[in-house]
Amino acid sequence: MRTRFVNLRIPAAGNDARAAEILVEDGRIVAIEPTGSALASDDEERTDLGGALVLPGVIDGHVHFDDPGFTHREDFETGTRAAAAGGVSCVVDMPCTSLPPVTSAANLHNKLEIISPKAHVDFMTWGGVCDNSMAEPDWREQLAELAAEGVASIKVYMLSGMDTFRDLGRDQLREVLTETERLGVPVGVHAEDRELVHELTDWLQSHEQNGLLDYAASRPMEAELNAVSTMRDLCRETGARVHIVHVGTGPAVDVIAEARGDGLPMSGETCPHFLAFTAEDLNEKGAVLKTAPVVKSATDRDRLWQGVVSGELDYVATDHAAGQWPEEKHTGSAWTDYGGVPGVELMLPYLYSEGVKKDRITLERLVEITASAPARFFGIERRKGRLARGFDADFVVFDKDESWTVRAADLHNMNRYSPHEGETFTGRVRSLYVRGERVFHRDRHGRESFAPPGTGEWVKRESEVA
Numbered sequence: 018m019r020t021r022f023v024n025l026r027i028p029a030a031g032n033d034a035r036a037a038e039i040l041v042e043d044g045r046i047v048a049i050e051p052t053g054s055a056l057a058s059d060d061e062e063r064t065d066l067g068g069a070l071v072l073p074g075v076i077d078g079h080v081h082f083d084d085p086g087f088t089h090r091e092d093f094e095t096g097t098r099a100a101a102a103g104g105v106s107c108v109v110d111m112p113c114t115s116l117p118p119v120t121s122a123a124n125l126h127n128k129l130e131i132i133s134p135k136a137h138v139d140f141m142t143w144g145g146v147c148d149n150s151m152a153e154p155d156w157r158e159q160l161a162e163l164a165a166e167g168v169a170s171i172k173v174y175m176l177s178g179m180d181t182f183r184d185l186g187r188d189q190l191r192e193v194l195t196e197t198e199r200l201g202v203p204v205g206v207h208a209e210d211r212e213l214v215h216e217l218t219d220w221l222q223s224h225e226q227n228g229l230l231d232y233a234a235s236r237p238m239e240a241e242l243n244a245v246s247t248m249r250d251l252c253r254e255t256g257a258r259v260h261i262v263h264v265g266t267g268p269a270v271d272v273i274a275e276a277r278g279d280g281l282p283m284s285g286e287t288c289p290h291f292l293a294f295t296a297e298d299l300n301e302k303g304a305v306l307k308t309a310p311v312v313k314s315a316t317d318r319d320r321l322w323q324g325v326v327s328g329e330l331d332y333v334a335t336d337h338a339a340g341q342w343p344e345e346k347h348t349g350s351a352w353t354d355y356g357g358v359p360g361v362e363l364m365l366p367y368l369y370s371e372g373v374k375k376d377r378i379t380l381e382r383l384v385e386i387t388a389s390a391p392a393r394f395f396g397i398e399r400r401k402g403r404l405a406r407g408f409d410a411d412f413v414v415f416d417k418d419e420s421w422t423v424r425a426a427d428l429h430n431m432n433r434y435s436p437h438e439g440e441t442f443t444g445r446v447r448s449l450y451v452r453g454e455r456v457f458h459r460d461r462h463g464r465e466s467f468a469p470p471g472t473g474e475w476v477k478r479e480s481e482v483a
């Protein structure tokens with residue numbers, strides 16, 4: 018049976034959207050046609066989308082859904098439920114915030130068995146290398162196995178707060194990059210200078226400087242700039258594909274842009290919280306906005322937007338990481354309060370409202386930074402990230418004029434808080450389709466429905482580094 022989605026508009030060049038019909042069969046888009054090009058026929062079901070804007074399903078390349086191991090914070094059911102309600106048809110889950118961490122094929126399969134029955138949307142999995150795993154003599158074989166299994170990318174930390182996934186020094190990073198270059202899989206790096214951050218942290222703590230702005234001062238712009246510069250050098254040395262996750266400072270964007278100008282295979286992502294907030298907001302909102310890395314200055318924020326507009330930054334991802342609410346955000350010390358915010362449900366409305374509606378980015382660029390570019394980075398660009406013939410029928414039905422107010426209590430992830438609490442966004446997800454199946458819908462009366470967990474499927478990386 019084919020389904021013909023009619024009465025809709027899809028993004029065209031710039032800010033244009035054109036009327037179209039989308040024909041779906043067996044979970045794939047088999048044609049995109051002009052409106053009225055087919056008469057109603059018996060072998061086609063028709064779904065009228067009421068003139069709505071239809072966008073490619075969002076690919077959130079950076080989420081921490083904590084399952085198994087830290088499921089007091091999030092689990093794969095609640096995390097993917099929030100994703101579905103936010104128009105995210107594919108999440109890419111980090112390897113470090115589940116136990117055992119995804120540092121071997123056996124650990125990957127253990128995790129897949131647990132999370133697959135819970136998934137509301139499609140998902141990819143990051144693999145990782147950490148100081149812990151490099152202590153094992155066969156870490157290179159384990160890494161090769163992960164790549165062969167189709168992990169999305171390999172995560173490493175230059176500064177980690179996790180004992181179960183410790184950070185790597187420069188020589189270790191060089192060893193890992195030498196392997197990933199050979200394997201044709203990219204590396205995603207948490208880039209902060211650990212020596213500098215440890216030094217500043219020790220000094221501040223020994224001087225009883227215990228506020229949130231002290232925490233922010235322990236992870237200054239220079240920490241990211243130094244680390245990204247180190248990665249640029251290692252990228253040049255090894256030729257490995259290097260991606261900087263959650264870029265939060267302006268000067269780091271300059272380094273990445275220059276490296277690309279020199280032909281180095283380097284890229285970066287930023288997150289909505291870095292585009293929306295500064296240290297001033299951290300001071301005002303408190304630990305609810307605490308993240309690692311931490312929000313910086315208004316100058317940094319403006320440079321990040323510029324990077325998103327220009328293409329110097331490849332795409333936007335959320336770094337969704339929800340701590341147990343309220344306990345873990347109110348520990349009595351800014352140093353121990355949980356660093357992380359839930360974000361997967363709000364990224365698309367935020368970027369539409371603050372990006373497209375405010376004329377910072379075009380609709381065309383919105384599609385690029387939320388779908389097409391991450392699809393290329395994760396090697397699924399022949400299957401996801403675009404509305405085109407032969408692609409998975411992953412799409413968002415978006416009410417672009419609906420204005421609504423963010424209430425954390427209405428979110429769908431497990432621990433509900435948001436630095437966007439009380440903000441009004443224009444544009445809201447009405448439905449999400451994954452491989453042709455409607456997995457989320459909010460009707461005119463605000464009643465919500467979800468397809469059962471287990472509807473989402475594991476997606477493997479298909480192509481080598483682009």
Ligand SMILES: [Zn+2]
Binds near residue numbers: 081336338
């Ligand atoms: Zn992260």
